[in-house]
Amino acid sequence: MTATASLLEFNDVHVHFPIRQGLFKREVGRIRAVNGVSFDIKRGQAFGLVGESGCGKSTVARAALKLEEPTSGSIRYAGEHVSLLVGPAMVKYRRKMQAVFQDPFSSLNPRQKAGQIIAEPIRVHGLKPPSQIKAEVHRLLDLCGLPTRFEGLYPHEMSGGQRQRIGIARALAMNPELIVADEAVSALDVSIQAQIITLLEDLQRELGLTYLFIGHDLSVVRHICDHVAVMYLGRIVESAPSEELFSNPTHPYTRALIDAVPNPDPAVEAGRHVEPLAGEVPSPANPPSGCVFHPRCPLATDRCRTQSPDLQTIEPNHDVACWNSPQAKATPTTAQRNLT
Ligand SMILES: Nc1ncnc2c1ncn2[C@@H]1O[C@H](COP(=O)(O)OP(=O)(O)O)[C@@H](O)[C@H]1O
Ligand SMILES: [Mg+2]
Structure with missing residues (x-):
């Protein structure tokens, strides 16, 4: 797929959180979590956002998902100003952009079996007639590399990698164009990380997905992304x-x-001199x-x-x-x- 048309554009986006104090909750300062961010993610692209913890990556993701309103600047999706979307256009936008988060354990309902978790968005949004929902759940499980029997398992009966596959299947149930993956593999063991990354790459190829892939580990982001933005x-x-x-x-x-x-070769790594980055990320306040x-x-x-x-x-x-x-x-x- 040629990546030319813009899918998600940030233009000088600021997201500031007011710091309020006193009886009248007066604004005494601002946390400048996102402070003038611009980028342009093309359709079909895997766009990476990296930086240490606290740099504002998740706030960018939340602004894209419309969970946070920008203080200023504009966000456009397929050319349309996201802040102007209301009613059915807004519902459509929310469907086209799906999120996969770091900790599937906390984002999956522990009292629902995987089959119900995946079926719920299909049912709520009326994406399939009731008679076809079961077959659709099976298709999505298969697409995410899980056998059909997983529909009967609860999240606590699965490994971290399997839970993340359920999280991905649930996102795909909405037939999205863009997946916002915020530290989606960060909590997994290295070998499991590699499997989930391979799955995301396969899905991108098969379904023509676009990714906003957020991580703090550059070696992971490098693997999956065609373009990388470094945030500080x-x-x-x-x-x-x-x-x-x-x-x-x-x-x-x-x-x-x-x-x-780190260099994957222990011999090279042992002889490598690394100048550590001094200090910490300062406060955005x-x-x-x-x-x-x-x-x-x-x-x-x-x-x-x-x-x-x-x-x-x-x-x-x-x-x-x-x-x-x-x-x-x-x-x-x-x-x-x-x-x-
Ligand atoms: N709702 C909020 N209210 C106040 N401060 C926030 C809020 N969300 C995030 N922050 C602050 O904004 C900064 C960026 O956070 P975040 O976007 O989560 O960074 P990252 O994902 O890169 O670790 C941090 O200093 C964080 O404490
Ligand atoms: Mg984050």
């Missing part, structure tokens, strides 16, 4: 096709994340001045402490927000231009 403290700091990002990582934060991925990464950046200069870099295109489809990127160095700022 509410912003995208680098965005590139997967191969380009891994062969030519430019933002110091991206480099640190790539360095942190009180972000640093200038480039938000500067307090942890080995390359930070005075300019980084005072001016926030915008994303600049350094290669086709490869954008970086760093004053030390080749493009930023080559492009004089307005202030510099005014001096000459």
Whole structure:
């Protein structure tokens, strides 16, 4: 499938949570969870979003799923402004975009058997006549690599990987176009992770799905995604096709994340010198001045402490927000231009 038409577009999206205090619940500050995020996911693409915990990835997912309203900026789905969708158009939107979360144990009803869990959305949305629901459940189980007998099992009778397959089958029951997978494999053992990733890849091929795949483990995201955006403290700091990002990582934060991925060969890993990323992600209630990464950046200069870099295109489809990127160095700022 050629990926050309935009399916999900974020344009300068901000999601801020007010901090309220006192008797009158006055707003005393804001948590800037998502602070000016733009991206464009093409139909059929597997788009990855990575970054440490607290960077705002889940808030992006929740905004896409319309579980959180943006404070500003726009979200478009197949060209339509999502904030304007109401009534049947809104129901349709919610059906076309389905979520798979990290912990299927907490997102699956423990008192329902797998068959009921998968059948419920089909029944509620009237997607199949009642006489065909059972056959549809069997088709979905099979599609997700589970034998029919699983319809009679409760979530606690399954392994983590099997539960995640049920979570995926339930999402597919709605016949979605886009799957938002937020840390969908993060809680699983490495060998099980690989199986679920293979399943997601197979499903994408068979059903022409589009993915917004969120994770903190770059090696996993690299495997499944054609394009990866790196997020830090509410912003995208680098965005590139997967191969380009891994062969030519430019933002110091991206480099640190790539360095942190262990080499699968123990001999190579033992001889590898890894400079750990110092410190933690600062609070989005009180972000640093200038480039938000500067307090942890080995390359930070005075300019980084005072001016926030915008994303600049350094290669086709490869954008970086760093004053030390080749493009930023080559492009004089307005202030510099005014001096000459
Ligand atoms: N509903 C909320 N109210 C207040 N703060 C929130 C809310 N949701 C998320 N946050 C804060 O926003 C920041 C980003 O969170 P999140 O999107 O969950 O990041 P990630 O998924 O990358 O770990 C965190 O500091 C988190 O505490
Ligand atoms: Mg999260």
